[in-house]
Amino acid sequence: MSSGATEATMSARAPAHRVSLGAGARWLGRSKAATFGGVVLGTIVVVAVLAPYLTPHPYDAQDFTRALQPPLTLASHPLGTDQFGRDIASRILHGARVTLAVSVIGMVVASVVGVAAGLASAYIGGAVDAVIMRIADVQLSFPYLILAIAMMALLGPSLPLLVVVLAVRGWVSYARTIRGVVLSLQQQEFIAAAIASGARPRRIVSRHVLPNVLAPIIVLSSFELAAMMLIEASLSFLGLGVQPPMPSWGSMISQGREYIYAAWWLTTIPGVVLMLAVLGANQVGDGLRDLLDPRLRGARL
Amino acid sequence: MARFLIGRVLQSVPALVGVTLVVFLLLHASGDPADLMLPPEATDVDRQAFRHAHGLDRSLHVQYALFVWHTMRGDLGQSFTYGDPALDVLLRRLPATVELALTSTALALLVGVPCGVVAAFRRNSIADYLVMLGASLGQSVAGFWLGLVLIMLLSVQLGLFPASGRGTLAQLVLPAVTLSTWLMALLARLTRSSMLEVLRSDYITTAYAKGLATRTVVLRHALKNALIPIVTVLGVSLSYQMGGAVVVETVFNWPGLGTLTFDSVLRRDYPVVLVTVLFVGLVFVVVNLLIDILYGLVDPRIRVESRP
Numbered sequence: 216m217s218s219g220a221t222e223a224t225m226s227a228r229a230p231a232h233r234v235s236l237g238a239g240a241r242w243l244g245r246s247k248a249a250t251f252g253g254v255v256l257g258t259i260v261v262v263a264v265l266a267p268y269l270t271p272h273p274y275d276a277q278d279f280t281r282a283l284q285p286p287l288t289l290a291s292h293p294l295g296t297d298q299f300g301r302d303i304a305s306r307i308l309h310g311a312r313v314t315l316a317v318s319v320i321g322m323v324v325a326s327v328v329g330v331a332a333g334l335a336s337a338y339i340g341g342a343v344d345a346v347i348m349r350i351a352d353v354q355l356s357f358p359y360l361i362l363a364i365a366m367m368a369l370l371g372p373s374l375p376l377l378v379v380v381l382a383v384r385g386w387v388s389y390a391r392t393i394r395g396v397v398l399s400l401q402q403q404e405f406i407a408a409a410i411a412s413g414a415r416p417r418r419i420v421s422r423h424v425l426p427n428v429l430a431p432i433i434v435l436s437s438f439e440l441a442a443m444m445l446i447e448a449s450l451s452f453l454g455l456g457v458q459p460p461m462p463s464w465g466s467m468i469s470q471g472r473e474y475i476y477a478a479w480w481l482t483t484i485p486g487v488v489l490m491l492a493v494l495g496a497n498q499v500g501d502g503l504r505d506l507l508d509p510r511l512r513g514a515r516l
Numbered sequence: 517m518a519r520f521l522i523g524r525v526l527q528s529v530p531a532l533v534g535v536t537l538v539v540f541l542l543l544h545a546s547g548d549p550a551d552l553m554l555p556p557e558a559t560d561v562d563r564q565a566f567r568h569a570h571g572l573d574r575s576l577h578v579q580y581a582l583f584v585w586h587t588m589r590g591d592l593g594q595s596f597t598y599g600d601p602a603l604d605v606l607l608r609r610l611p612a613t614v615e616l617a618l619t620s621t622a623l624a625l626l627v628g629v630p631c632g633v634v635a636a637f638r639r640n641s642i643a644d645y646l647v648m649l650g651a652s653l654g655q656s657v658a659g660f661w662l663g664l665v666l667i668m669l670l671s672v673q674l675g676l677f678p679a680s681g682r683g684t685l686a687q688l689v690l691p692a693v694t695l696s697t698w699l700m701a702l703l704a705r706l707t708r709s710s711m712l713e714v715l716r717s718d719y720i721t722t723a724y725a726k727g728l729a730t731r732t733v734v735l736r737h738a739l740k741n742a743l744i745p746i747v748t749v750l751g752v753s754l755s756y757q758m759g760g761a762v763v764v765e766t767v768f769n770w771p772g773l774g775t776l777t778f779d780s781v782l783r784r785d786y787p788v789v790l791v792t793v794l795f796v797g798l799v800f801v802v803v804n805l806l807i808d809i810l811y812g813l814v815d816p817r818i819r820v821e822s823r824p
Contacts, residue, residue, distance in 0.1 A: 248652070353534035356800050360759025361777055361793070362538070368781045369542045445658055449763050452660050453778070468661055472767075475664060476672055483668075486661035494656035 249502020255495035259488075263311035270305035275460040277301055283478050295480050297470065303480065306462040307488055313463050314492070317374060318443040321381025322436055328382060329389020330432065334420070336390065337397035348394075351387045359384050363446065367455035377456055381443045388435055396428045430507035437500030441493045448489050464489040528801040532794065533584075539793045540580050543786050570596070570786075583790065592794075593787030597780070602787035606773070606795060612682055613772035616765070617757055619688060620696035621750070628700040629746065632707025636715065637734060647704055654701025659760050663694040663767040680769035691768040695760055699753050706749055710742040744811070751807035758796055 262269060271291060278300035286295040286303070294303040336344045354362075363380045370376055400406055400423070409419050450456035451465030459466065464485040471481025554566055567573045570593075571582060586593065592603045635647040667690065671679040678687045714720065715738055723733045758774075765774035773792060780788040 349530060350534075353531045356528070356531040356804075357535045357793075357797055358756070358759035358800075360762060361796065364762060364778060365539055365542050365781050365789070365793075369784075370545060441656065445656075448658050449660060452658075452763065453766065465658075468658075468664065472664060475668055479668055482661065482664050486658065486665065489661065490653070490657050493658075494652060497652065497656055 246502045246505070248498045249505075252495040252498025252500075252502065255491050256499055259311055259492050259495065260315060262308055263315050266308040266312050270302070270308050272302040272305045274306045274309040274462050275301065276305075283474070285478070286480050286484070294484055295478075297467075297481055298474060298478075303467075303484055306467060307464070307485060310462040310464045310467060310485065311488070311492075313457050313461060314444055314447055314489075317377055317447050317457070318381065318440055321378045321443050321447075322385060322439050324378060324382035325385025325439060326389050326432060326436060329386035330393050330428070332386060332390040333393025334397065334424075336394045337401070338416075344394075347390065351390060354383075354387055360446070360449065363450060364453065364455060367450055372450075372455050372458055374457070377447065377450065380450070381446060384446065385439045385443065388439065389432065392431050392435060393428055396431060397424060400424055400427055434500055434504040434507060437496050437503060441496035441500065444489065444493050444496065525801070525805065531801070532797045535797050536583070536790060536794055537580065539790060540583065541576075543784065543789060544576060544579075587794065592791045595780075595788045596785045597783055597788070602791040605788055606776070606791050609771060609773050609776045612770060613761060613765075613774065615682075615688065616691055616695060616761065616770060616772055619692040620694075621699065621753075621757065623692055623696040624699035624703055627696075628703030629707050631700075631704040633711055633734065633739060633742075635704065635708040636711030639712065644708075647708070651701040651704045654697045655705075657697065659694055659698065660763045660767050662697060663690065663764055666690050666694060667767075682771055691764055691770050694767070695757065695764045698760065699757065702749065702753065703746060706746055707742060710745050711738060714738045714742045747807060747810055751804045754800060754803050758800075 278296070280300065281289065281292065281296050282298055282300040284292055284296040284300075286293065288295070292302050292304065294307065296302060297306070332347050336347045363384070366380050366383075367376065406419065406423055409423055414422075447456055447463065448465030448468070451463040452469045454466070454469065456465055457463035467485040468482050468489075471478065471483075471485070474481050554562055558566075564573070571579060574582070583593075592601065594600065595602045595605045598605050631647045631650075635644040638644055667679045670676045670690065677689045678684070679690070681687050720733060720738055723737045724730075728737075761772060762774035762778050764770070765772045766778060769775070773796070776788065777792045777796075779785075780792065
């Protein structure tokens with residue numbers, strides 16, 4: 216009992232950044248860029264979830280009598296149609312579903328694997344640490360996109376593989392960040408106090424370590440989400456990501472490329488939406504970083 | 517210093533072995549090049565002959581061991597598609613990529629760093645907001661899309677620059693601008709935050725107190741110290757640039773390493789894929805080594821620490 220009390224007082228002094236939801240929202244509200252990012256990203260998420268109810272047409276419905284209609288000419292196709300007469304607006308909304316699903320799952324897988332690897336690296340140390348960090352080094356010493364292209368092209372594009380490829384990119388940043396934070400935490404007095412008061416390793420991790428690594432994980436996740444949306448689009452643009460007839464912003468841009476002289480909207484519209492989504496996630500990341508950990512300000516690469 | 521350098525080079529060997537091994541395994545997991553390289557009417561005897569000629573009928577570890585052995589002796593195999601030595605195929609494409617990479621990096625430095633300095637020095641001014649807005653957009657835009665938009669506006673509409681190919685200076689403009697955007701945005705952001713940190717420090721106050729001109733303080737005292745993180749980032753950014761080059765080169769039909777890598781992966785041209793991967797890995801190692809040396813020149817503290 217007394218050891219629990221000691222631990223509680225020590226953890227009150229811990230530098231964990233506990234921010235209440237209301238205060239956090241107010242703070243983010245003051246930052247115009249973060250508000251903008253949150254609104255844009257939130258809108259895209261809501262629209263993606265509701266896509267089947269919002270879209271006037273199925274994403275693969277072809278109508279050659281109405282092919283290549285510019286935006287704002289037909290009431291039934293507000294954003295125009297592509298070379299097969301498919302509704303651009305419907306394809307953008309369904310593309311948002313695919314992009315978000317793949318990027319979010321990729322990010323979650325990357326964070327779980329990365330956090331586990333980082334914790335293992337920092338706690339077990341020795342050979343485990345050396346092996347994990349060496350693998351991370353090997354991966355960082357090579358252009359990721361070339362590796363992603365090789366994986367997708369050689370193993371055959373599919374959605375599960377796409378998630379794996381995205382997770383391969385992300386785990387390194389999580390692992391290195393977590394390892395760094397945990398190693399510096401181990402020097403902190405409140406951890407020593409918790410150990411001295413008889414807390415089990417499990418309790419130390421869940422009560423003292425995780426709350427402190429949560430801030431960097433959340434911040435990192437917004438930036439990773441942005442990066443993964445860009446990579447998914449790049450791979451789909453090269454024909455190695457999401458496969459037709461399923462729409463993706465990247466493959467829509469690629470299809471529009473053949474009509475670049477005649478139909479500007481085929482490439483322009485999905486590109487603008489992609490940029491807004493990535494910008495939104497990056498701005499939210501910037502805002503959250505300043506909110507949760509002012510020491511990290513300007514740390515984004 | 518020599519010992520430090522040799523140590524750094526040796527440290528990179530596992531990385532190169534790891535990367536080539538992964539690519540090697542991926543290549544072999546992906547199907548038989550005989551199916552892709554030979555015409556559909558080829559007989560089984562033809563296939564066997566092709567596989568034997570390229571050593572593909574041996575077991576995997578023998579093939580990889582042979583690859584390492586031949587590589588160390590400078591023999592990197594023959595391209596399946598071109599029939600030439602794989603290294604020659606790579607060297608033919610190299611100048612185009614070097615040209616594009618150097619131009620875009622120079623462009624990014626020349627625009628990004630001054631923008632960051634101005635944004636930091638005139639903090640919260642309109643210039644600062646514009647730079648930060650531009651940098652946020654630059655980091656969020658997909659390179660391939662930006663390339664297509666530039667083609668639509670400057671090439672198709674205004675006819676200012678050619679949309680593809682290589683040879684003239686005009687043809688270099690659009691790919692270089694496209695490829696430089698991401699790094700330019702990163703450098704502007706980084707220079708700004710780095711400068712803001714430096715401008716707060718005591719020796720800047722001292723420099724002002726001595727009555728030095730603002731210009732001297734900013735350029736001689738502040739920027740020189742703010743450059744340290746920028747030098748580090750240049751090394752890291754190289755791998756992004758090389759990855760981005762694949763996409764940007766594809767958009768502009770630029771005959772460089774990016775398009776070569778992409779085409780060779782699709783064609784299962786094993787020797788060319790392996791030689792490009794090895795080459796890109798090596799370049800990365802060498803550049804980061806140079807960055808470390810440069811780092812020592814910029815920051816004397818590091819030079820002292822690395823001395824045995």
